[in-house]
Amino acid sequence: MSDQFDVLIIGAGVVGNAIARELSRYRLNIGVLEKEQDVGMGTSSRNSGVIHSGIHYKPGTLRARLDVKGNSLMQDLCRELKVKVDYIGKLTVAFDESDVKTLERLKEQGEANGVPGLEMLDADQMRKKQPDVGGIKALWSPSTGIICPYGLTIALAENATSNGAKFILGQDVSSIQQNGQGFVVRTANGNAFTTRVLINAAGLFSDHICEMLGINEYRIYPCRGEYLILDKRLKVRLSVLVYPAPGHGGAGLGIHLTNTVDGNILIGPSNEYIDDRDDYASTAAVTDQLKKEGHELLPGLSISDFIRSFSGIRPKQTSPQEGGFKDFVIESRRDIPGFINLVGIESPGLTSAPAIALMVRDMVEERLPLVKKDIFIAERQARVGTFSELSPEEKADLVADDPDYGEVVCRCEQITKREILDAIQNPMGNRTILGIKYRARAMMGRCQGGFCLPRIVEILEKEFGYRPEDFILNRPDSRLFAGRVR
């Protein structure tokens, strides 16, 4: 495979995809290289799914500016892309007078950053937002929201694809050479791609990409956060986000409960520096700790309320000894003309992605003429949310038109065969089980695919000609089956 691009983006996470989608408005030949078999397989999908308001970041930093701007862009973007987002607001709770001072400082900082609607609430006002919450005062940030992080990442990629961007999956970049007009990018499986502008959006591996171009000033320290996912049964217990006032030290925001747009509750994340950037294991120590805190925060939790654990890895630029945060690196390299470099886009990267895309767009414009296409398809053809969230009348109409809506395949999440088929026939050409899971939400419920995976396998075999050896979970070697029984 050999292709020539105007712009080549390395990394199909939320940032790479937002850039691809933004640039797909213009007459450019855009490519996106991704080492995994699908978009959003790294940090982008494995996080709390929170749209941050921007109170936590130092005024004047990229993190502050891009977060607040990204937050304000997200609502329209999600409307266009049919992605679930819900600005439910957040209470940051003070338990003593020193916390109150912290909150006052956060409020000032947030206002300096341009965060809208910040309010200090007394205990009564705070309990009107969320009954049973402890503490003496709270900072209310109405622009904090929740979003489906992989939903956004996939939707950006699909919409960019509709507008002509080319996502090439399974391409692990192994070397980059500068040539007269730009760059030659080679991948581990022997492909070569040429491009005039090269964008490093490789997230956890962004420092490796830098090294391939002789840039040695950045280093990523992987920092893992583990989560537990709780059964939807508990969703009634939490209507807004509730975080304790940040304490001193520590690199993350602390373990807390986060409700998801799909109605689950997450407990987490933990905060642990690790050596392997690909080690998404859950550990006994953290799981026990999360369970303990979960029981404290939500009395009455039972063992069957824990659906699954998962972990994500933050691409931190600060070592364990340093702790804390460094600002995002987003630079158009003078020393390497045409190379736009993004390093250390950890939290609030998800919120900032739409604003990062605009910033990168301006950097691209310094190198290439940007001419708008006559036709840009801003709206993604999709439904927000699942069939199960519709009213009985809407469901009845859909089933009458398309019997595949009548057949529920995933009983826990009530995902229909039509939704499974749409996920299988996704525009990215993803052929993995995880791809179906992330797109359709099947297998994400309390039985974790025990009932619907066999049915999905049957659909893929009978209607798409899969053989047992064709089924992979996510990576090429993650085969589901050993073959035929006989």
Place this chain on the structure above:
Amino acid sequence: MHTLKRDLVIIGGGPAGLAAAVAARESGCDNVLLIERDRRLGGILNQCIHDGFGLHQFGEALTGPEYAQRFIDRLNSLSIETMLGTIVLSMDRDRILHVSSRKGFSRIEAGAVILSMGCRERTAGAISIPGTRPAGIYTAGAAQNFINLQNIMVGKKVVILGSGDIGMIMARRMTLEGSKVEAVFEILPYASGLPRNIQQCLNDYGIPLYLSTSVINIHGKERLTGVTVAQIGQERKPVPGTERHVECDTLLLSVGLIPENELSRGPDIQLEVKTNGANVDDTFMTSIPGIFSCGNVLHVHDLVDHVSDEATKVGQFAAAYLKGDIEIPESYINIKPGKGVGYVLPQRISGDRDFVLSLRVSEPCRDKAVLVRDGDKKVKRKKMVRLHPAEMIRIPVRVDKLGDARSLEVCVE
């Protein structure tokens, strides 16, 4: 939207729903509808191709599909209406259901409802095993589906966590199909499945069962490469120094079954923490009048024959309820599990009729008796040689033995 009216709607066409439908029809309820989400009746019996079903019901050892077929034949000869490939999406206190199938979406008004949705398997998430989440981890029932219904082999080198019956049956099944089953590990100091399965599925094939041992870590980034197992000591924590690595490409989980009561949450049916099923009276009516529960959605059974027995009674009670022959009492006699008893069911009785207690002991013991008592007064005592949590105990109680009891306790002594 299309609306239907039926006297009795039975949700779930597995062994419980089948027996309940037949019994209700035979008890004079003419307007019975059995709803099944799969495209065929029989439920999980369809994938249970081993034999051993029906020893109590029919006095012979049948396979799962054969056992189901006996009831399906009776259902057909009684011309009972069924809706296959149909899922009940919601149900409320007034017994109004929304159902969906390829034929359409409809609303059903039911005079009475029998819940017989069965159970689901506990997952890796529910037991929170640390480690990675590679391909190759299946619940035993899902693996059984792939192997027996879809001719797909899930793996070659297998570790089984949990000594539930399905796990042991799959140990034998995979061995017969050429896989190497390394071992079965059970966190408890005793097996959670039936003794006959330990003999016939593990011992006969030389598959070791390690008690008080569990999987404490999962390895592999793509396909499973192995698990770490360790002895489990105090507070269910691994005993340091006992860890060992077992190479495998497949981990089957047989770590418990959970009644699938999600639909029961719609009408806010009272559920029991110990059984994960409904709180029922001696007619198997739940806390919502006109809604009954039976089979594995009520409490997990070890023998399908007992499910059929229970569901037959429930079908009869539902028919009687529709005829107006069942009076809901103003107050009930509550039945509580006492020392040595894990759970007992029904949780409350009217005192109007004889009943059968179903119970499980909380730990294995020998040469004891199950005592049903009203304070210090003995109502019934049953001596038993072997009492095991894996084996459900059923004790018939005659109502004339109750006297003026206001509550009962069931204990092991």
